[in-house]
Amino acid sequence: MNSNDIEMVSVTKTFGSNLVVNNIDLAIPTGEFVSILGPSGCGKTTTLNMIAGFAQPSSGEIRIRGKSQRGVPPEKRGIGMVFQNYALFPHMTIAENVGFGLKMKKRPAGETRDAVQNALRRVHLDGFENRYPKELSGGQQQRTALARAIAPEPSLLLLDEPLSNLDLKLREAMRVELKDIQEQLAMTFVYVTHDQDEAMAMSDRIVVMQDGVIAQTGRPAEIYEHPRSSFVADFIGKSNLLPISDIRQIENDWFVSLGTKGLTLSVFIPDGMSGHDARYCCIRPEAVRLAVTDEGIPPLPNRLEGTLSRIVNLGAYFDCFITLKDGTVLKSLVRSTRLPGLAVNQAVFLSIDPDAVQLLSR
Ligand SMILES: Nc1ncnc2c1ncn2[C@@H]1O[C@H](COP(=O)(O)OP(=O)(O)OP(=O)(O)O)[C@@H](O)[C@H]1O
Numbered sequence: 001m002n003s004n005d006i007e008m009v010s011v012t013k014t015f016g017s018n019l020v021v022n023n024i025d026l027a028i029p030t031g032e033f034v035s036i037l038g039p040s041g042c043g044k045t046t047t048l049n050m051i052a053g054f055a056q057p058s059s060g061e062i063r064i065r066g067k068s069q070r071g072v073p074p075e076k077r078g079i080g081m082v083f084q085n086y087a088l089f090p091h092m093t094i095a096e097n098v099g100f101g102l103k104m105k106k107r108p109a110g111e112t113r114d115a116v117q118n119a120l121r122r123v124h125l126d127g128f129e130n131r132y133p134k135e136l137s138g139g140q141q142q143r144t145a146l147a148r149a150i151a152p153e154p155s156l157l158l159l160d161e162p163l164s165n166l167d168l169k170l171r172e173a174m175r176v177e178l179k180d181i182q183e184q185l186a187m188t189f190v191y192v193t194h195d196q197d198e199a200m201a202m203s204d205r206i207v208v209m210q211d212g213v214i215a216q217t218g219r220p221a222e223i224y225e226h227p228r229s230s231f232v233a234d235f236i237g238k239s240n241l242l243p244i245s246d247i248r249q250i251e252n253d254w255f256v257s258l259g260t261k262g263l264t265l266s267v268f269i270p271d272g273m274s275g276h277d278a279r280y281c282c283i284r285p286e287a288v289r290l291a292v293t294d295e296g297i298p299p300l301p302n303r304l305e306g307t308l309s310r311i312v313n314l315g316a317y318f319d320c321f322i323t324l325k326d327g328t329v330l331k332s333l334v335r336s337t338r339l340p341g342l343a344v345n346q347a348v349f350l351s352i353d354p355d356a357v358q359l360l361s362r
């Protein structure tokens, strides 16, 4: 009994001399919601296409439910897919598009009608049954593609940026719908996105890709709190990413120097890392505490002084940019209700807990 729906073993894909997916190993257990996250061109769609059978690996093997898929055409893989470009049938109505997979499976007409209604309701498109794709907006077409993929309730669904064309409100509503569908039907989802909030909100596990390789795999919190490289730290969430110019140990304490002008912070070395391997530090903006007086600010060295150089109002939060005396700029996330009346050019104090400084070796 194999509990993995998908296994990719040493999978590589080249187009001509272009190495697009480079020796990927990935196992996805049944019922897991996995997101593949990474910048444009890193190989996400190519990876999905190989799982679906629309592209063949140049080397390596893909197994679905334990069976090698070499030579198995897409329609025999028992997978649903939502394409990045929707791929709706232009000559079919919305209802016919959504019912297409069920009709192919020769389900009774009444059952298909109910499944189509149900899927359209899920994507907030009831009432659109008789329109044609060209009579819909881009976001409505995208939701039709989603409904078409979920209507047959496949046990394994591959989704390529399925919400990219929706406005924020609708995207957030659809995230909840998709997560519900996936959980209620115990489906395996492989979800491609370059929206890190989306990946953080929905996934059991995130796979971060960079230039055709897997940079890191882990639960969302794990990736956010313990990124393994400066690329991952920078890509997932906001960060203050600073190169380390020197790291030294004084008795039991470790100190890093950042930049060239003597900015020093006390840090903790995580288990499994040698302090001497640290090259970068990542400090999340919410870990940079800002105060307008030095009252309650802990002592040196993790207490910094600077000037508020920019404030970006995000509604519930301010993104504050603080220029330190040595010229380093740090970002701090401040709840709007906590420090009302912040103004540019104001002198401020910052504090950073040593354990909030994430050390990275590359
Ligand atoms: N059929 C093809 N022939 C040649 N090169 C291709 C082909 N398909 C993809 N590529 C190249 O492979 C690389 C990865 O493409 P892919 O579509 O997998 O990226 P992606 O991560 O999905 O990006 P995006 O976020 O922009 O959709 C790109 O450099 C792309 O130009």
Ligand SMILES: [Mg+2]
Pocket (backbone or CB within 6 Å): 044, 045, 046, 084, 160
């Ligand atoms: Mg893509």
